[in-house]
Amino acid sequence: MIYSWLIALFQALLYVALAPLLIGWVRKVRARLQNRRGAPLLQPYADLRKLLIKEIRVPHTASPLFRLAPYIVFVATWLAAATVPLVALDLPIAQIADIIVLVGLLGLARFFLALAGMDVGTAFGGMGASREMLISALAEPAMLMAVFTLAMTAHSTSLVSVMSHHLADGFLLRPSYLFAFGALVLVALAECSRIPVDNPTTHLELTMVHEAMLLEYSGRHLALMEWASQIKLLLYGVLIANVFFPWGIGQDFGLLALGIGLVVVLLKLAVLGLALATAETTLAKMRLFRVPAFLNLALLLALLGLLSHVILEVGA
């Protein structure tokens, strides 16, 4: 019991530790694809460290919420991540939250992020918040639809059951999974504010979404916010990787199993990161009002997944 909780703790810490690495990896690959050498792989860690020790500057107009938000955002994201099986299946912490709770926790984080954006009372903050809420409003149903497809297949909304069900089935070509996968990928791009929905590296005023909300942050607050978004990216990566390709994840808590699980998941994430970087270099960011079309595609895919599950897989 205690042991399993310890593993859960370890896994949670692993998320925090690995998140910057994934970002670093993606940036590196992008740089390579653009024939640049790019920053070192561990650069994100350095950035975070620097931000953490820097002094904080808070606008006059900011309310206490401004300073509270980073912690909530960070913690909510982290807790959400901690419930997603990374290296080992069936951890007690996974019982705390099923997929819907996970979406809820991310929603909580987003809520405070948006509020923080509006708190200072600058035009950009409000703009960012408004756009973020639009995107999430369109992304969330798609996400849940995709998740429901899996959930209805496994007759359960708990990730553990979904994965183990998938493992038990062995390798099946489920059309519903294909659609759900597509949907989840699109949603992930939108939610983690990656190209083509948002550009994490831009500070060009009118195109920012996520950055616009962080505009006024500095020091450790900024660090927390950045870190949270990195964890979020990792979370989605793991979600996609482990839900659709759960093979290799540790079925028991033996060190060997955990080790294998870790290695395998790192490999999966590396591949995903590669794909993401490639996508971001080949695609261009789209106008804000093209985004709904993009997300409607995601919703459509998710719906198709659900229907094909209902019609093709359960029916008759």
Place this chain on the structure above:
Amino acid sequence: MSTHAVLLLAALSVMLALAASATSLLASREPRILRLIAMPLIGFAGLAAVAAGLAALILGGSVTTTLPLGLPWMPWHIRIDALSGLFLLLIGLVTSAIGIYAPAYVRDFERGRDSLTALGGFTGLFLTGMLLVVLADDAFLFMVAWELMSLSSYFLVAFQHENAANRRAAFLYLLMAHIGGLAILLGFGVLAAFGHGFDFASMREATLSPGWASLAFALAFLGFGMKAGLMPLHAWLPEAHPAAPSHISALMSGVMLKVAVYGFIRVVFDLTGQLQWQWGVVLILIGSLSALMGVLFALMQTDLKRLLAYSSVENLGIIFIALGLALVFLSTGHALLGSLAFVAALYHAINHALFKSLLFLGAGAILHSAHERDLEQMGGLLRRMPWTGSFFLIGSLSISALPPFNGFVSEWLIFQAALQAWQLDSGVLRSLIPIASAVLALTGALVAATFVKVYGIAFLGQARSRHVRHARQGALGMRVGQGLLAALCVLFGVLPTQIIGLLEPVSAQMLGTGLPQAGAQGWLWLTPISSETASYSAPLTILLLALIAGIAFWWFVRRAPRRMRRRDPWDCGFAPPSPRMQYTATAFAQPMRRVFGMLFEIDESRPAFDDAAPRYRLKLTDRAWGLLYLPVMQAVEAASRRVVRLQSGNVRVYLGWTLATLLVLLWIIS
């Protein structure tokens, strides 16, 4: 403690409510009576109701009695079972909070010219009506109480009647309430026809043919749905709720709509007997429509109270989706899932009562101290009124269904129920229900957007007008009232297992099955169906959130002692922003308005380039008006215009009518 205590407590509650209205008869002479006696009495009535409700839920079973009033051959029947107990609890909780809040709030009216007697008296009657609806055990008393509820709330809507908008709102409200009441009455007529009696006991005995049962269902759905403000019969709601004084708006939105839900449950689940899955489908469709449209309209509003009213439409839609799921599952023989959806509906009903009242009280506090309902004029209120700000934040989080607050739990349960659709045989239902849940998800996200907008615009940023800049913290009573509700929101969010334990007897009594699994894993773990299927531990969630946040905070503060400097906002290096440069509520909603534009009638006028005094004007109207209400009004107008020709004024024509009538009749009978 015997079951009679329940009756006594309920009676006490009604008595106190009546006493409140009686005492406020003197308020016209001595204004302070309203504040010092009447409103506290309302609060005590609420407490009594809470006690009665809890007692009824805990003791289980049901107590009945009759009062020597009503029709000669049928005295008023009173019955308290688990369902009534639950709604007594709901009414009581909100009412007691309002009892604390109101005294400070009604102070404002002591200076005004509106009759305090009316305010206090009708508030008491309003409460009485709601209590009696829940207690009624025969159609007659039910209808009397029901109409009393509508009528007294109508007077409260028309309370500040010098404002023409309020008068129009009151008219529309009473008209639709009347029609709805008649529909319900006819529904009872059907049941009574087969049950040979107006008391619910004999209606339960009645065995209806499917056709008649469906008729009864349709009438009940029409009537109660109209009261619950389901689309497209919602038109009165966003007009009426904001018009009333804020604590009354809280009662109307938070409690009265739930009484409508109670009535629907009582009639359809309890009295009508054999359920049909088609009804469920109807509920799910209408519910989804209301939820989605409701939240979209809420998102577009800039008047805070209107916005909250529209969001009530949305939440009632969610409740009815859950009820629809319950109907589908029950009628297809999945008792457990049925009771899951049923409990989810009840849970959401309570939650909505709590957070919606909280939000309305918050809006009232703003109105009280800043005399402002328009979001575009607000801003920075969190620093002006920190308590209200914090409570309002809790309310917003709860209504946005974010863990670990109460709104989340109920929506989570609804999702859980919806996701069991795979157990149904009919493929149509199997694919319909998940889509409905997608709508639910979309709704949830939009609600979050709405309340980010509300909170961000109203409480954050900088004040957009002078009187808001100088708003002051409300009186203690008002703060305590909000605090109570906020605490309840957190409580209901953090201890779902216990709450469901409280709700279970209701579904056990109504549907014959509870949720045996819900607390099987211990109070920490909420597992509605089984721990494999889904589990959620709110206590641990909040515990871990608090723990990690605390650790992180402590760690940072220790490692990097607070070096923090205040400065102007950077804002990408533009000039220091002025309040007028902030994003407005209208601007915030603009992307959504553009994406969902086809659903409204938008009348927008942008300023020209060379406009000396540029003005942006936006008018957004409900398509329901053009499609449903105006045609009816025009039809009546046209008909009356034709009919008045009868009164031509010429006596010979009149005589002609008489002669014609005579001849026609004689011809008919021969």
Place this chain on the structure above:
Amino acid sequence: MTALLLTLLAPLLGGLTLALLRPLALAGWFNLAVSLITLGGAAWLAWLVAVSGMIAGMGFRVDAFNVYLVVLTAFVGVTTSIFSRPYMRHVCSTGKISAGSLRVYHSMYQAFMLTMLVALTTDNLGVLWVAIEGATLATVLLVSLYRTPEAVEAAWKYFILCGVGIALALFGTVLTYFAAQHVIADPAAGLTWSALYERAHELNPTVMRIAFVFLLVGYGTKVGLVPMHQWLPDAHSEGPTPMSAVLSGLLLNVALYAVVRLKMLVDGSLAETATPHLAGSLLMGFGLVSFTVAGLFLHRQRDIKRMFSYSSIEHMGLMTFAFGLGGSLATFGALLHMLVHSLTKSAIFVTVGHATHLAGTQAIERIRGLIRTQPAIGWSLLFGVVAIAGFPPFGVFTSEFLLLTATMQSQPWFTVALVSGLAVAFAGLFRHLHPMVYGAAPEGQQPVQANMLPVLLHLGLVLWLGLSIPDFLATWLDRATGLITGTRLL
């Protein structure tokens, strides 16, 4: 029997004395006193009937059906005379009428009460006819009391239309008598209702059918059934307000009472024929038409008294429909509705009288913000209309509840018409009511001294009836129901 005589003689003698009584200040009080005596007699009579079940003799018959109407009539007579005393004084002081016409007013008031009571208590169809015609004659002068062109016009229309209607009713009566002759040997007894009722099944259906049509059109004109209703709003709006109160509250009831009595005969005679429910269907038809049309009329009113007279038509239509529907539940509801409607409506007219004095006009668009100007009047009007619109806890709701449920049980499809009609009528009333009672007080309107006692009395009673129906009344109504439908409810 003495009770009955007291009840009838009081208005007779009172009317005569009032015709001669010179000092006007006294007349009002005397009028009130006479009405009180009448009420006493009626109460006594009611008690006797409650004990013995029925009183008959000397061509009179007082049973459960009419005794409560007798009491109601006497009661409304009293309250209205309470109201009319200061009201007419005020009218007289404004010089709208002369002292002589005031005397006419008072004596005719009592004459009207007399005809009402006779019409209710008599057992002879002929006398019934005479009495109702007498009611017309007694009131027609009062309608034209103000001598304005409108008043005269209204009176003329009232006179002509009701005269013709009544004439047709007489033809119907003749035919009934004609049918009776082949059944009842004694020609004197040929028009006694009780005798006819006992042998109703023997009456020749062909004759009775035709007779009923004439009677229905005739007395229906008095009831104010569309399309013979046109006299009603005119007479109500132009006559002095106390007159409108008693017209709406009593005359319509009595006419409807006559129709129902005759329906009982016809039902008896048609029982074995192919169309046993002919009378009922006719009533239902007329009821629905009047109900709906009146509801629509409400929307286009400019005169407050006309508006409420249309609402009277609407309610009479509702009752007619209910009686036509038959069945104990509906009939009980209809009887109750007669009671509560006349109480409420006369209360409303009293209030309207004060309101018109306050505003100095009957034009709706000139009556504004009553609650602000004089709360007592404003709230009474508001509550009166709320009551008449059928909201609990007022009694009108109870009767409408019974009525709608009864309809739902026997003729479900009619409920659509009923509900939509009720909604339309409601909207029509309130769209005009709202601006009158609510809103800011208009310039230059001073509160008037108003005696709200009658209003409170009536609304209080209606409220009481809405909350619980006292046993004696319940048994009366139930006996009456048994009398009319043959099946009792309790």
Place this chain on the structure above:
Amino acid sequence: MSLTQLPVLQQFVLLLAALALFLSFVLLAQARLVAAIHAFAWQGVLVSAVTLVVALAGTAHHLYFSAALTLALKGLLIPWMLHRLVRRLSLSRHTETLRWPALVIMAAVLLVIFSYWLVEPMVAQDLAFTRNIVAVSLAVVLIGLLMMVFRQQAVAQVLGFMSMENGLFLAAVSATAGMPLVVELGVAFDVLVAMVLFGVFFFQIRESIDSLDVDRLNRLTEAVEITGERPG
């Protein structure tokens, strides 16, 4: 049974009834007021004559009384009052042009046929005390009503009303051997009072619209367009 088998008295009754019917046609078409009043008086006389004959034929003795009453009231008193009124209202020369007289007469004829058709079944069952004078009296009533519909002149309307009453009397005596006495008296009294009141009203109307054209009594109407104010 055909006419020939009837006793002569009843044949006489039929004759008188027919004359009465003819007179109401005259009333309907008569343009000159005074002449119309005369026609009405004759009708009253005829009705009383019918009553008398029926009394002679039958056994009901109170019919003699009611015959006398009718004669006094309908034949003499009311016509006399009308005459006085007409003179005092200086309408002696008044003539009124009936619009589409032919049509009106045709309508009246149709009414006669209608009432005959209506009463047919009763006659077929051979209930009638005397042969279907009921039809005739009904026709008289309806024609009286028709006259009120088509005559704009207040006095003429009253004449129509009174001839309706004649029809009623006719029905009362012919269909039934007279109503009970109390009723007869009551009816007679009412008619008398009504006549008096009519007289009063003629003057009131005249002073209010200085004419007796009922078409000009049209202030009280709702048919004119109004702009219904919105609720609230």
